[in-house]
Amino acid sequence: MTTIVFNRRTLLAAGGAVLASGVSGLLLPARAEGLAPTPSMRGGTNNYREGAAIVDRIGKGGFWMTGTVRRAGDGAPLAGQRIQIWAHTTEGQEHEPQSHGATLTDKNGVFRLEMPQIIPVFGQPHGHLAYDSGEFKAVFLRPVMRSAKETSLEAHFVLQPV
Amino acid sequence: MPTQQWRSARTALIWVALAAAIGVPIAAAALSPLLAWRDAVYILAGFAGIIALGLVLVQPLLIGGYLPGLSAYRGRRAHHWIGGALVVAVVLHVGGLWFTSPPDMIDALTFSSPTPFSPFGVIAMWAIFAVAIIAALRRRLGLRARTWRIVHMPLAIVIVAGSVVHAILIEGTMETVSKAALCALVLGATIKVMVDLQVWRTRGTLRGENR
Numbered sequence: 001m002t003t004i005v006f007n008r009r010t011l012l013a014a015g016g017a018v019l020a021s022g023v024s025g026l027l028l029p030a031r032a033e034g035l036a037p038t039p040s041m042r043g044g045t046n047n048y049r050e051g052a053a054i055v056d057r058i059g060k061g062g063f064w065m066t067g068t069v070r071r072a073g074d075g076a077p078l079a080g081q082r083i084q085i086w087a088h089t090t091e092g093q094e095h096e097p098q099s100h101g102a103t104l105t106d107k108n109g110v111f112r113l114e115m116p117q118i119i120p121v122f123g124q125p126h127g128h129l130a131y132d133s134g135e136f137k138a139v140f141l142r143p144v145m146r147s148a149k150e151t152s153l154e155a156h157f158v159l160q161p162v
Numbered sequence: 163m164p165t166q167q168w169r170s171a172r173t174a175l176i177w178v179a180l181a182a183a184i185g186v187p188i189a190a191a192a193l194s195p196l197l198a199w200r201d202a203v204y205i206l207a208g209f210a211g212i213i214a215l216g217l218v219l220v221q222p223l224l225i226g227g228y229l230p231g232l233s234a235y236r237g238r239r240a241h242h243w244i245g246g247a248l249v250v251a252v253v254l255h256v257g258g259l260w261f262t263s264p265p266d267m268i269d270a271l272t273f274s275s276p277t278p279f280s281p282f283g284v285i286a287m288w289a290i291f292a293v294a295i296i297a298a299l300r301r302r303l304g305l306r307a308r309t310w311r312i313v314h315m316p317l318a319i320v321i322v323a324g325s326v327v328h329a330i331l332i333e334g335t336m337e338t339v340s341k342a343a344l345c346a347l348v349l350g351a352t353i354k355v356m357v358d359l360q361v362w363r364t365r366g367t368l369r370g371e372n373r
Contacts, residue, residue: 042183042276119199123277123332154200
């Protein structure tokens, strides 16, 4: 089990690195004004469960995860994109199914999902978000809250077509 | 007569202070609201880390002979045993965290973690293991006191610095003030013993050292 997770992450990390170095090196001069794709963050895939259901709210709520999804290059907002969200909250640990949920972006490319309060785990209060639907390259984010007392967190995606 | 009384009062005071320096941070962590949302293994792993930090404070105090009532010989014996206990505490800390979230622990051990404190803890862990292994083999390797010191002192500095930075940067169950105080004592005790025992001297042995 561990091996699979490790391989997957290594692959993603390597892919991210190639993406970051290769793409910026090769394409950036050609479209200097274009919006660069968001790279995946270290540890972003940790405790990911593929295919979390689209929900109105994760658990009892009380905390807001918000953000935007745009297209790399022209920055156009992307509607109907599925963003998966998970974290260690007052209602469950990171790996537990009840800590996972997904939502769709609206016509302005904005997503907003209510979830239980995130609490510090492994030394940092942080959440996880993933775009992993296939149309664009997968991106895994792991934003950290400025304070464990905050009741919201945001993360923004700039996606690159496959 | 007053001298005698003062001496025993001082002895008691030092031991009470040591018990407080280690006991208060543990008690404060036991009151952390975060514990409500952690399971037994994760809690155990966290406290193993806190206890390990406490043991890191005891080590220089023992070897410096600052704890009254212990002969130099017994202080050194205790230093060895507590070194072993430190290894056990670190193994419980890492093992418990691995069980709690394998990918996060693998990230930490491979130095690919997003958390800035992880590499400090991992480096301190390897330094602790290295000291324990070399200490266990010291006689077999025929290491003399001076050679041993040259090996142990840099590793001791890595252990202390790594552990303190690791602990300070973590936002976890430890209460901030008691954690900072314990870390300051660890640093202070380490610097004091290194100065007092002149660990960087090139020759000779001090009290109680073999060979």
